[in-house]
Each structure stands twice: as structure tokens, then as C-alpha cells.
Amino acid sequence: xxxxxxxEKQIKKPLPFYLFAIFCFLACHPSRPSSYPRPPTPATRxxxxxxxxxxxxxxxxxxxxxxxxxxxxxxxxRTPVRLMSPLHGIQFHSPLPPSKRNHTLQEIFDCRMxxxxxxxxxxxxxxxxxxxIYISAYRHPPPHWTLQHGKTRHPAGLAIDIATFxxxxxxxxxxxxxxxxxxGDTTCGSKANPxxxxxxxxxxxxxxxxxxxxxxxxxxxxxPNYNAAHRDHFHFDISHQASFFVR
Numbered sequence: 001x002x003x004x005x006x007x008e009k010q011i012k013k014p015l016p017f018y019l020f021a022i023f024c025f026l027a028c029h030p031s032r033p034s035s036y037p038r039p040p041t042p043a044t045r046x047x048x049x050x051x052x053x054x055x056x057x058x059x060x061x062x063x064x065x066x067x068x069x070x071x072x073x074x075x076x077x078r079t080p081v082r083l084m085s086p087l088h089g090i091q092f093h094s095p096l097p098p099s100k101r102n103h104t105l106q107e108i109f110d111c112r113m114x115x116x117x118x119x120x121x122x123x124x125x126x127x128x129x130x131x132x133i134y135i136s137a138y139r140h141p142p143p144h145w146t147l148q149h150g151k152t153r154h155p156a157g158l159a160i161d162i163a164t165f166x167x168x169x170x171x172x173x174x175x176x177x178x179x180x181x182x183x184g185d186t187t188c189g190s191k192a193n194p195x196x197x198x199x200x201x202x203x204x205x206x207x208x209x210x211x212x213x214x215x216x217x218x219x220x221x222x223x224p225n226y227n228a229a230h231r232d233h234f235h236f237d238i239s240h241q242a243s244f245f246v247r
Contacts, residue, residue: 044216045119046238049112050158054079057111064118071108076141077157079111087121091131108138110157116238117160119217124165127204131166135233159237165208173201176232181225188213188246193225209234213246221246 052060057079061068067085074080082102083092094106101107109117124132141155153159166172178201185193188210195202213221222235226247 044219046116046217046219047240049115050219050238050240052112052115054111057115060115061111064115066114066118068111068114074105074108074138074140074157076155077108077110077138080108080157081111081114082107083109083114083117087118088125090121090124090129092117092121093131093133094137095133095135105138105140106136108157109160112238113137113158113160116217116236119215120212120236123211123215123217124208127165127208128168129165130168131164132162133164133166134160135163136161153237153239158239159235161233161235163233165205173204174232175205175224175234178202179205179224181223183225183227185225186247187221187223187225209246212236219245223247 049057058068058081061081066083066087068081069084071077071080071082086092093101094104096104096106121132136154137160138157139154163176164172164174178199180195180197180199180202181187182193182196187193187206192206192210195206209221209223212218218236219239219241220235220237222230223246224231226235
């Protein structure tokens with residue numbers, strides 16, 4: 001049986017309702033910044049992840065059915081976690097043997113970075129990638145580093161340096177050996193410089209990096225085209241800035 005319609009104009013809200021509304025206005029007004037400020041507009045997907053609070057981030061991991069566990073507290077990382085399952089069928093791990101991976105600081109991420117890696121894995125899956133080997137993720141911060149919302153990259157567990165992609169047929173592509181770039185070259189876009197060698201591995205790496213750039217899964221994507229320090233890996237990170245950079 002349907003409930004009778006109520007004329008909303010006749011509903012009188014009690015006094016406590018108005019007191020509550022005033023309280024909410026004062027508590028939520030932009031002049032009173034919260035612990036987790038809103039992302040800038042327009043924000044990339046990566047920036048949106050950066051501004052998630054710990055509970056919301058962990059809930060999103062659970063919603064995506066990503067297996068994770070809380071990691072030990074480490075300097076610089078707001079919500080330290082360990083990845084305990086593949087992402088879209090792809091294992092992300094350091095070069096260490098499996099027996100040591102669950103005990104090393106190298107396999108600790110901030111929760112928010114796992115969300116970005118999950119998006120990245122979804123982009124990799126069509127290429128039949130089954131493993132991603134990274135040579136650096138979390139790094140212990142320098143002595144005077146302080147945990148603030150503006151702190152990003154490796155000391156915050158919000159960056160990764162990827163060196164190798166392994167495929168379902170057992171083959172592998174290494175950034176160091178197969179990227180074929182030049183420092184200063186443009187990596188993606190209409191003015192991109194092609195690889196210096198058009199071997200299949202180089203073309204696949206370009207497709208991966210540029211597809212990831214288009215999706216704006218990360219705020220910063222650095223390749224061997226950036227400088228000599230990145231000759232053997234792709235650097236990805238997320239940050240509080242709405243800016244986006246790929247080289």
C-alpha cells in the first residue's frame with residue numbers, strides 16, 4: 001500500500017534542525033580548512049587520489065577487492081600498506097626474492113598509490129603483462145623531511161620506478177634496453193619524437209607510457225627522455241598539484 005503524499009510546504013522543521021544547519025555551515029565553511037583539503041580544480045585522477053583521507057582510501061581498496069594489509073609505520077608515509085594480490089592479474093614487486101618481499105621497506109606504499117597502480121594495471125592488462133618489476137618505491141626520507149600534505153614522491157610512498165615488464169609468453173621488456181629514446185625528446189603527443197629504433201619492444205613501451213599519460217593516472221611520468229638518472233626506468237608519482245607532466 002502506498003503511503004499518502006505529504007505536502008512538503010506544510011512540514012515545519014523543529015528548532016534543533018536550524019541549530020544543526022548553522023553548526024554545519026560554520027564547521028564546513030571554506031574559511032575553516034579541514035585536515036584533508038579539497039583537491040584543486042581541475043584535478044587529475046591522480047590528484048583526486050592524493051586528497052583521499054586514510055579511511056576513504058582503504059574503503060576504496062576494499063571496494064575494488066584489492067588484497068592489502070596495513071604495514072608497519074614508516075617515516076613519511078601517511079597510510080602505509082602492502083599489496084598482497086595481483087592487480088588485474090598483474091604482480092607488482094621489487095627484484096627481491098618472494099621470501100623477502102613481505103619484510104622489506106621497498107614494498108611499502110601509501111594507500112593512495114595502490115589506487116593509481118590499480119588503474120595503471122587495468123591499462124597494462126590488454127598487453128598481456130603479468131609482472132611489473134620496480135627498482136624503487138618507498139625511500140626513507142632525509143633527516144629534515146617532514147610529513148605534510150605537500151610532501152610526495154618516494155619518501156611519502158607515492159612514487160614508483162618501474163624497470164621491467166614481463167609478459168604471459170615469458171618474454172620481458174626492460175626500459176634500460178628497449179626504450180630507445182634521447183634526452184630532451186618529447187615522449188607523447190602530436191609532437192612526440194619516435195624511438196631511435198622502431199623495434200617492437202620500443203613501440204610497446206611508447207604505447208604503455210602514452211596510454212598512461214592520456215589517462216592521467218599519475219601526475220608525473222618520467223622516462224629516459226628526461227635525464228640520465230632515468231635511463232633505466234619509468235618514474236610515476238601522484239601529488240597534490242593539478243599540474244601534469246610527462247617527458
